[in-house]
Amino acid sequence: MYAEVMIATNTFFNYTVLAFANKIGWIENKKRYLFLAALIAGILTVTFSNYFITIFLSFFLMIAIAFWRKPKQIVKAIGLTLLASLFAGGLLTAIASFYRNTNYLFMIVNFALIVVGGLYLLTKHVLHIHVAQSERELLYSSYVTLFGEAKELTLFIDSGNVCKEPLSNDPVHFVAAEVLEEILPESLFRAVSNWEFDRKVGLDNLPKEYLTKLRLIPIATIQQEKTWVIGIKYDNWKVNNQELPKGYIVMTKLHDKFPHGADGILHSSSYFHLKKRSVE
Secondary structure (H helix, E strand, O other), X not given: OHHHHHHHHHXXXXXXHHHHHHHHOOOOOOHHHHHHHXXXXXXXHHHOOOOOHHHXXXXXXXXXXXXXXXXXXXXXXXXXXXXXXXXXXXXXXXXXXXXXXXXXXXXXXXXXXXXXXXXHHHHHHHHHHHHHHHOOOOOEEEEEEEOOXXXXXXXXXOOOOOOEOOOOOOEEEEEEHHHHOOOOOHHHHHHHHHOOOOOOOOOOOOOHHHHHHEEEEEEEOOOOOEEEEEEEEOOEEEEOOEEOOOOEEEEEOOHHHOHHHOOEXXXXXXXXXXXXXXXX
């Protein structure tokens, strides 16, 4: 029973550090390879724990299995996995003294939760830094297609924009109404521009032929009051020649409020999507 617990613990730890490297390095390899690598390394580490070289062999074998489909990312994967291992190891060393007289199983469960929590917070912090840095970069050029009509837009990624369509969880982007006027059907543009939220009416006053492309989306105003706006589903949207995932556009009247004179702001997740595509 002891061996099984140690294998499970090692596998869990290995998978956690591999997942960290996979996310932070924008490697995006399939999770089943990460788990297989973590399990094999865990079995080898416990089975041959008497041999010091086992640690090194199992580590490099784990990396090879986890990221064999991304050979160009191997060096980066090794560095990030080592970083995660050192961070987790240092974290556990710092708190180990508090668990000297506790139940072994309780200690293992706590260690596992602390490692996952620590690496999760580290991941969020690093990704937030990436997005914050992107806000200082040049504007993104893009082409959006709505109802078969295309328009070139200059865009800015806003780390504060986390708005999503509640049913599909698709990202919501904000674009100045005036730049979309020429590509939207006139009746739809006028109806959306003049629309005001009324719980009893909803989308009933909008042109019926476009309703399948429209959604009600909740947002918070500057005064932190919750209201609803209309999201328009776009046909496709290419940013720096890379296609964004499906999502919605909300028209705004605040063109002059966008940073650097941009036509709109993208959802914060756009940075992760574009970054991931750029390293594949």
